[in-house]
Amino acid sequence: MAVSKLLSLTLFITFLCAVNNGRVEATHEIYPQFQSLSAVSVHQLHRTAFHFQPPKNWINDPNAPMYYNGIYHFFYQYNPKGAVWGNIVWAHSVSKDMINWKALEPAIYPSHRFDRKGAWSGSATILPGNKPVILYTGVDPNDRQVQNSAVPANLSDPYLRKWIKPAGLNPVVDPEAGVNASAFRDPTTAWWLSGHWRMVVGSKRNHRGMAYLYRSRDFIHWIKAKHPLHSAPRTGMWECPDFYPILLSGKQGLDTSVLGKQVKHILKVSLDVTRYDYYTVGTYLTDEDRYVPDNTSIDGWAGLRYDYGNFYASKTFFDPAKKRRILWGWVNESDTTSEDVRKGWAGIQAIPRIVWLDPNQRQLMQWPIQELETLRGTNVKMNHQMLKTGDHIEVKGISAAQADVDVTFYIPSLDKVEAFNLGWSLTDAQLLCAKKGSKVQGGIGPFGLLALASENLEEYTPVFFRIFKSSQKHIVLLCSDARSSSLKDGLYKPSFAGFVDVDLTDKKLSLRSLIDHSVVESFGAGGKTCITSRVYPTLAVLENAHLYAFNNGTETIIVENLNAWSMKKPLRMN
């Protein structure tokens, strides 16, 4: 089929979806014309080197990440037959470090009545006696979403290759009366409390997002609790809920069942309407079996996000080997469906991140797992480098299309900070970034990095700070602006942005960016604000990609300390 024909079909389908209010949920849109294409040729140009990505085809949600007997397991939603969503199975990979992976056969795929029309997302729980069990969503022949369980066929197999669905037990949870069977999915990891396991399934009731709570003594018979664990009006479908405890201080992670005075809880939901992952920090009231967000956390579309860019359907797990909680998230493409079909692949996973509570207790912090650093090769540094108005100074000597760069900026004076206009929204950073960008001169900033830049700056992805002052305090904006990232038309090029909750008393701001051919994954202020952008340069590719530090503010900024590394490719990928 000619590309132009594919394109017009896609546009037509997009149009149909746009006019259809009772639309298919975005993740589950079907492209019958793109399924089972023979002879897929995989285009290498924008493929990533060190982000998780199978050799070809479509991927989406991370599923049931877990650690078992020295091995990390990672499952993910995968279409074995094409580069668009469809034919979904649970692909399975194993690793000793979450960087170098070995691909195995799919672990879960439609096989029974209770998952005939789909084996969708789910989570793992390690039961006493070191026995992993997976709960996942199946779609039955009547298009009802049900929850099923699967267990390893052979616990002595170090890779747990084969998974079985215990006969006669599934589905373990049916949507009962009052539950919308078309919006009932993505069971969480379970936690143990006073004699019962508990887990949550995402749903909606009209426009209210729901986290239905279920209890079980034996992990087989599940009873729905009277009240959901939590719900919120006008948020739509809650996909992929994730609920876990977090220590008040320190970076150590906790098993999902830990409770106590030193602990707060996090509830994350993936909002299907906006397609971003939001979380609140709050308290788990165990007597009532309810979760209550703190009054410092906004519950809904204006709330905190793990990542202010392409990042969705994420899931955490507790790594008992290194006592940390690790976050996986799906990073989708920003090009068109027909482009994905041409490339032969779509979707990557973000670098696994550890999560811990910010000492201010209002938000999480995130940082790439330390194992990533084993891929660091050639290192270059820049110290005490002045960045005057309009400067862009090249960081030379590394492979700029495949790099890890970590920089601390020093702001000599905050006197000339631009005023924060009261007409601007404090909940829509992206709009502010669209207005201000990297080209509009400010006082302090824009300053930061130009990733995946062509030599003459026809293309570049600026990741930068801009500082504003309102009556009481400084407001720091972090942008990852894709608008100048590619000369190619028809791409999604958002000016992704988030605010950074820092006080600037030390006049320093740090930024780390993981640059990997078509992804720029950035961590502002030590992991307070994260933004992942997908970009598809045409000139700034491979050895023609450059990295610069830049400043477009009136005031001088100092690169106090910059380290950049060429990144190696993991030994075995996917």
Ligand SMILES: *[C@@H]1O[C@H](CO)[C@@H](O)[C@H](O)[C@H]1NC(C)=O
């Ligand atoms: C289980 O796995 C172990 C280790 O790989 C193997 O030796 C054993 O034969 C397997 N058992 C079965 C029933 O397949």
Ligand SMILES: *[C@@H]1O[C@H](CO)[C@@H](O)[C@H](O)[C@H]1NC(C)=O
């Ligand atoms: C149930 O969910 C589906 C899928 O989102 C939606 O189309 C439908 O309107 C919902 N039904 C009710 C009764 O809310």
Ligand SMILES: *[C@@H]1O[C@H](CO)[C@@H](O)[C@H](O)[C@H]1NC(C)=O
């Ligand atoms: C928020 O909650 C804290 C304690 O949990 C309380 O001290 C504070 O007054 C509350 N703030 C508001 C604005 O309600």
Ligand SMILES: *[C@@H]1O[C@H](CO)[C@@H](O)[C@H](O)[C@H]1NC(C)=O
């Ligand atoms: C800096 O500002 C100038 C003037 O607006 C603009 O031409 C240039 O593209 C900007 N640099 C970056 C990296 O955006």
Ligand SMILES: *[C@H]1O[C@@H](CO)[C@H](O)[C@@H](O)[C@@H]1NC(C)=O
């Ligand atoms: C990723 O792709 C962009 C561009 O097509 C869409 O706008 C996003 O909604 C989509 N994100 C997810 C999570 O599907």
